Amino acid sequence: MADSFSLKFYLNKNKSRGKDEYKIYGRLIIDRRKSEFATNYYINENGWDVAKGRAKKNMAINDELTEAESEVNRIRRKLLDDGKPVSAKIIIQILKGDRKEKRFLLEYMAEHIEDMRKKGENAENTCDHYQSSYNIYEQFINNIYKNKDYPFNQINLEFIEQYDMYMLTMYRDPNGKKVKRNTINKHHSRLRTMLHKAVREEIISKNPYIHFPLKNTPTTRSFLTEEEINAIRKIDFSNNKTLDQVRDFFLFSCFTSLRYTDAYNLTTNNIIKTDKGKTALYVEESDKTKAPLHIPIISQTQEIIDKYNTHPDREVGGFILPRYSNQKVNDYLKNIAVLANIKKELTHHVARHTFATIALNKGIPLPVVQKILAHKSIRTTQIYAKMLVSTVEKEMEKFDL
Template identity: 60%
Template sequence: MSSSFSIKFYLNKNKGKGEQFKIYGRLIHQRKKSEFATNYYIEEDKWDEARGRAKRNQVINDELSELEAQINRIRRKLLDDEKPISSRIIVEILKGDRKEKRSLLEYTDEHIKEITHKKEHAENTLNHYKSSRNIYAQFIKDRFKRSDVTIHSIDYDFLKRFDDWMLSDYTDKLGRHVKRNTVNKHHSRLRTLLHKAVREGFIHNNPYRLFSLKNTPTNRAFLTIEEVNNIKSLDFSNNISLERVRDVFLFSCYTSLRFSDALNLKLDDIINTEDGKRLISIQMGKTKENVYVPVIPPTQEIIDKYEEDPARKVEGSILPRYSNQKLNIYLKMVATMAGINKKMTHHVARHTFATIALNRGMPLEVVQKILGHRNIRTTQIYAKMQTSTLEKEMQKFTF
């Protein structure tokens, strides 16, 4: 400890019980002192004033040494976290009268460890929090020239500055500026962390109660039935990689499964119903919702096609293995060959399933169940009506 900080135990002669006096602790930091009472009394002749310890009483001395060590740990943590420090603050934390002020990045790291340990969230959710954590760190460094900030210091001004910085200064790994809805996702995770901090008593109010997020409507890309069939009819006999990517994409067009759920699908996940039909039965990785998807003939064709694939023989996987990034690169080539001028990723297959299903008259509640959405409002995002459907329905509007 530096000379500006000291710890000493002494007998408080004003706090006596018979011939015994209570042992107190005194902290001095930057010439300012704070005192606290221990749980021990002792006779004056059994106390060594110079050492600040009892004479021949190891139990009391061990407790005092542990208190001293605890005080040093509190001070060290405050220093490491660049938090305000004084003898009064240390005593308040020691006595439990004060909630220790937590730093944002430290708190985010603890949240990530917690949800990792509980295994209640998909891997993508963990990665999203890790990504947001790095963005928070970059913002704090750029705007505050610090390695971290305390949670209690986050206010409306902090959120506004973070919002402005994300929209004007921040660029992703490819050097691109991000849009409003991407910014909102990082806000949403910070808001969740601050809600948790309120529940745990580190702050009294969530500053997001004053800061409203505005969503920008997005047009989710999807394919028409004709475009799906164009992709299906492509001849990839000379390019096995593109053929497999095409089949993985079509599989999700027919089943609605996300990339991770489709790639992780095993033969054991397909069950036979009492009436002889086949059904995909899985728990979705992202939402943990149980979903059941009937296997239609085009789906079964793809399942049968890869019966001899190494991924099937070794791991029991339904589909060939690809990384999402590599698959999306190849998928753009597939779309170009099919004459499709749309921004193509594997997730377009899920949008395609939902849009075609709704336009074919499948009830919204059924589509919700197949997609594994907890909230029907999420499913309604996919309720895009194609021109042909609008024309057909408009015929009912006659005078």
């Protein structure tokens, strides 16, 4: 809470208009630090009451000055209630509508996320990821700094290092587990993006991340072999409709490479006939990359499509697959992995990794796989270029003299 607070209006003798007319200024002092602002009014010195800081007879001017005083008090009270820093400079900047110096991280990021959703240029998942990072930053600021928000101009290398330590030692994900370095770096990356944006908008002068390079830990992307896919296909789920449908949802993406959201939103309108009479899935804009998807339908894909011709989701909404939330799909996939005796951690995204890895090992050219996956860069597709032992053995036969 501020130790001292005062607001007085006075005539600025350096700002004159005509004979003996001076501009009315406000002087705000908090904790012996002052900041001043100009009003829109000039008044003759004889018409000004110095002691009261008001015009002697001009009620229109006095009403405006009283309204400005009320606004200053309102801004101060809101800052205090929100647990944000309070100073004469900050209050006057807010009063004048200068957004640069008054900005706070969470306030700024909330506006950024709202703009992302309104513009619709980013995938919904991307917006959700930013919201997830926002929630973590909020926890960090509340737990470490005991505030509801944090001013941009105080974010420095120490703040970033504190955040990194918090993520490594204190933070737990919604399942109560510690998070790994690469996950932490994703949240770092979004914070860095916010600071880059703030630099471009001249809210801050430099990004402290220039002194905090992010280094990822090498990871192995999990995928299934053909044998493991067949093990899942052979499970008898005749007495468990939910697991049967989740199994098909997962396998569908193993055969098409589709991300969860794209598979979830597929309708019969996305099934087209090509010029050569083939059947394919066509999506004008993929959810994440906004790039078009054109994926030929193979027999295993068609079998799943036909299976749900009379499913309520198809009959009512035209959706190709039964619809389950991503969380539910991943929860049920854990059960399916156990029943198929698969020791790997099974999530829906493993299906996309599986498609890419098997496709490359079957000799489908890298540019073709890149096209199906809708990767902008072939380097992204190369991540999946892992050689299965069976492929190495088969290719090695060519060397047999």
